[in-house]
């Protein structure tokens with residue numbers, strides 16, 4: 073990267089099923105709090121990237137009510153409609169262009185209290201085909217994806233339950249997560265009701281309100297803004313075709329392409345060795361092994377072994393989602409942004425009870441669409457290099 | 458209003474607002490063929506894959522798909538899920554009788570088609586099971602002319 077970019081500040085709201093305040097107040101308190109904590113004002117921000125979704129907000133051009141609360145009044149401001157990792161990429165690219173030295177990236181979603189996430193996903197279906205027929209919906213597609221992976225690699229529902237239990241235990245230690253359970257066991261997960269087999273209620277993301285803000289800066293400005301810049305070493309994204317029937321759902325080709333791009337840019341040749349912690353965006357427990365394998369964190373088809381041996385635990389070989397990830401909370405547009413902030417926390421040793429030991433390099437992942445049609449991957453590191 | 462209760466503005470977005478999507482020649486031809494109990498697909502002349510439902514462009518080869526081929530009406534269940542709920546405007550509702558939703562590989566097709574399988578005990582559904590298309594009689598010139606799939610024989 074010719075011009076280096078760092079994460080120099082971050083803040084997130086508590087993720088909740090009902091955050092209890094209107095969106096502008098939530099955003100104002102979040103961003104003002106972050107500015108105060110960093111000792112800066114909105115004048116220190118050159119460009120603003122907002123991440124929200126018109127359909128989720130129930131109005132067109134969702135950012136018109138968001139720019140003033142986040143301090144973007146009369147400033148350079150733009151919007152990303154997809155996931156938060158993509159918004160951070162966009163912010164980083166704007167700084168890399170040389171036109172800006174600082175960027176504030178803010179994502180938010182009120183899927184817990186304001187809209188119905190599964191209904192919103194219905195409106196992503198092909199309007200002239202799948203939406204007419206009504207066969208597919210988000211949990212159906214996720215169940216089909218789960219079966220494709222599980223049948224190919226001989227993963228059982230017990231393995232899925234282990235993944236979900238681990239994530240809920242992690243989430244219980246994360247004060248920002250919405251849903252956690254300190255003593256979650258595979259049996260506890262198995263006691264929840266099936267939606268579409270093999271997916272049970274506790275394999276699925278909880279409907280979540282939440283927001284996250286991240287300040288990015290060029291290498292020129294980063295050190296003046298923080299003692300502990302977290303460097304964005306590489307990023308990539310990739311999108312598959314829409315039709316599920318065209319895709320091999322037992323793996324994620326686009327997540328692999330996105331990761332390969334990010335790793336090439338970051339100079340990473342052996343992700344399983346060089347990455348210390350991963351924060352990925354999964355909406356269903358079954359997506360975890362698929363995304364982890366696409367990101368090269370575990371070998372292909374290793375979901376059963378990873379779950380049985382606890383390799384993804386906070387103290388494991390490759391900790392995945394110490395925060396609890398998507399089973400702890402899934403505020404749509406803020407999701408990927410939170411993954412980036414969680415990686416920065418881990419690298420800076422600020423993760424409290426969910427801290428992984430000696431984190432230098434972390435990977436954040438975001439997704440959008442059915443069965444993670446669109447994937448974005450970002451590598452972060454304490455080393456400027 | 459009880460003490461402590463907040464006022465919520467119910468801003469109704471007209472989700473029933475009708476957008477008049479033109480389905481295009483490809484889905485039109487597909488629907489017409491369903492009326493004759495035929496399932497039509499398109500074949501890419503570069504990569505050779507056969508796509509159903511038919512669409513105009515091959516993403517891999519970035520070219521127009523213009524060779525029409527008939528696929529099915531029989532096929533094989535590749536992936537399936539047993540549904541214990543349904544979604545009603547995004548809300549999860551329990552159902553009494555479990556449903557079977559499958560991705561079926563129609564004979565001659567490369568892609569899989571999302572299908573509802575009827576006439577089969579959910580306990581008996583498995584990968585590799587042969588199924589056949591059941592068409593609506595008389596046809597009504599819609600996608601629903603391909604009503605569902607059921608086991609062969």
Ligand SMILES: [Zn+2]
Nearest residue numbers: 501504515518
């Ligand atoms: Zn082709």
